[in-house]
Amino acid sequence: MSEVVVRELRAGYGTTEILHGVSLAVAEGATTAILGDSGSGKTTLLRAIAGFLRPTAGEISVAGRVVAGPRTWVASERRGVGYVRQEGALFPHLSVAGNVAFGLPRHGLRGRDRAHRDRVMELLELVELPADLADRYPAQLSGGQQQRVALARALAPRPSVVLLDEPFSSLDTALRHATREATARALRAAGATVVLVTHDQGEALSFADEVAVLRGGHVRQVAAPRIIYGEPIDPQVAAFMGDAVMVRGEGVGPEVRSGLGTLSVVGFVPRGPVDVLLRPEQIRLTAPEQGAVTGVVTTVRFFGHDAVVDLDVAGDAQGWAGGPLSVRARVHGNETPVLGARVGLRVVGPVRVFKH
Structure with missing residues (x-):
């Protein structure tokens, strides 16, 4: 022992x-x-x-x-x-x-x-x-x-x-x-x-x-x-454990509505305004599609095996009125977009929410 x-x-x-x-x-x-x-x-x-x-x-x-x-x-x-x-x-x-x-x-x-x-x-x-x-x-x-x-x-x-x-x-x-x-x-x-x-x-x-x-x-x-x-216990632990994307949202039933679309959630979803946590690797970049969440690439940092991409998003997905937001995505090095490109965004996997 x-x-x-x-x-x-x-x-x-x-x-x-x-x-x-x-x-x-x-x-x-x-x-x-x-x-x-x-x-x-x-x-x-x-x-x-x-x-x-x-x-x-x-x-x-x-x-x-x-x-x-x-x-x-x-x-x-x-x-x-x-x-x-x-x-x-x-x-x-x-x-x-x-x-x-x-x-x-x-x-x-x-x-x-x-x-x-x-x-x-x-x-x-x-x-x-x-x-x-x-x-x-x-x-x-x-x-x-x-x-x-x-x-x-x-x-x-x-x-x-x-x-x-x-x-x-x-x-x-x-x-x-x-x-x-x-x-x-x-x-x-x-x-x-x-x-x-x-x-x-x-x-x-x-x-x-x-x-x-x-x-x-x-x-x-x-x-x-x-x-x-x-599944960090609070936003401070979340930010300390690595890059964290925080956006505003609203808890509706088992999901949360946000400027990145309607997202599935880990754990209990409080009703009303919430802060949504997701990691940059959860944001996948795609070709822009009609009706999908889109963003404009503002910064690209290339590391060889991967790249970190900052994007400006309109934040009006599915009628969400939260306003524009900035998010960060982590992508494979061979999938790096060019600066200024307009791309689609898709969130993969459940997110974490905290009562706002």
């Missing part, structure tokens, strides 16, 4: 409270991403779980044992938790083997002990680094290699829980992807329960089993990636 449970946690620095009664549960062997903007409290939460920061109220349990509470405090080194920092924080004077072996017992700092050396080689293989890097020093490694060494060091004592504090943010795009994939495979192989702190929505959605959105020291929503992206 290696779950992490946080109950009504309050923590901060000095007289400034950062976390205001945060509760969160990470299942054994699962990965949860804590997603939030700067100042939301995500690193404060990770430091409290690690034992680097003592909370002012609430409780933290790791692997079924209370490690922080009103009458309990377990030091960080006794929590069975591995911690990987943003920059890796390797010891520059130690070799790769020395860094990895640092957390092992009996002072095997340089990997001289045979058992330590075997464990180091096992860990290097686990994080997909060649064995011949064992005797190199951090300055001789790429950024991605350094992060994998940091992960190997965190996994060395076989922790039940691994905490990742924005471990890929300092890497370039290609290196970030490769390092993230290797890290995910290593953590799955180790069977660890993982908490990842990140401000990158794509990273959270692709890396984790669940995503927890933290805003202003409060958990706004915890859900699987598909749910939190497709």
Whole structure:
């Protein structure tokens, strides 16, 4: 049993409270991403779980044992938790083997002990680094290699829980992807329960089993990636999880009328004025047709595999009197329209609505 449970946690620095009664549960062997903007409290939460920061109220349990509470405090080194920092924080004077072996017992700092050396080689293989890097020093490694060494060091004592504090943010795009994939495979192989702190929505959605959105020291929503992206709890979470198209509408029975036509809806539809959320990839561009929703292309941003297209729409579909509106569509790269083109618009899949 290696779950992490946080109950009504309050923590901060000095007289400034950062976390205001945060509760969160990470299942054994699962990965949860804590997603939030700067100042939301995500690193404060990770430091409290690690034992680097003592909370002012609430409780933290790791692997079924209370490690922080009103009458309990377990030091960080006794929590069975591995911690990987943003920059890796390797010891520059130690070799790769020395860094990895640092957390092992009996002072095997340089990997001289045979058992330590075997464990180091096992860990290097686990994080997909060649064995011949064992005797190199951090300055001789790429950024991605350094992060994998940091992960190997965190996994060395076989922790039940691994905490990742924005471990890929300092890497370039290609290196970030490769390092993230290797890290995910290593953590799955180790069977660890993982908490990842990140401000990158794509990273959270692709890396984790669940995503927890933290805003202003409060958990706004915890859900699987598909749910939190497709069914956000409010417009603020919706916008934070990626490009969001918001238009006005009116709830009528099980559907909603809007300037983009009559749309099917996820969940309950309140009667009367509503705000309609849909994602840019739900808007499909077609040839303009008589009586269909049409728009004029105002901006095109081409990314190769896809493109983002901004459009001005009259907003008078099926007699809707909401007035003109601007929307954004995401299309395949080989379907990119030209600037100024008049195109048809079709919404695919159900939308999310919020009472206006």
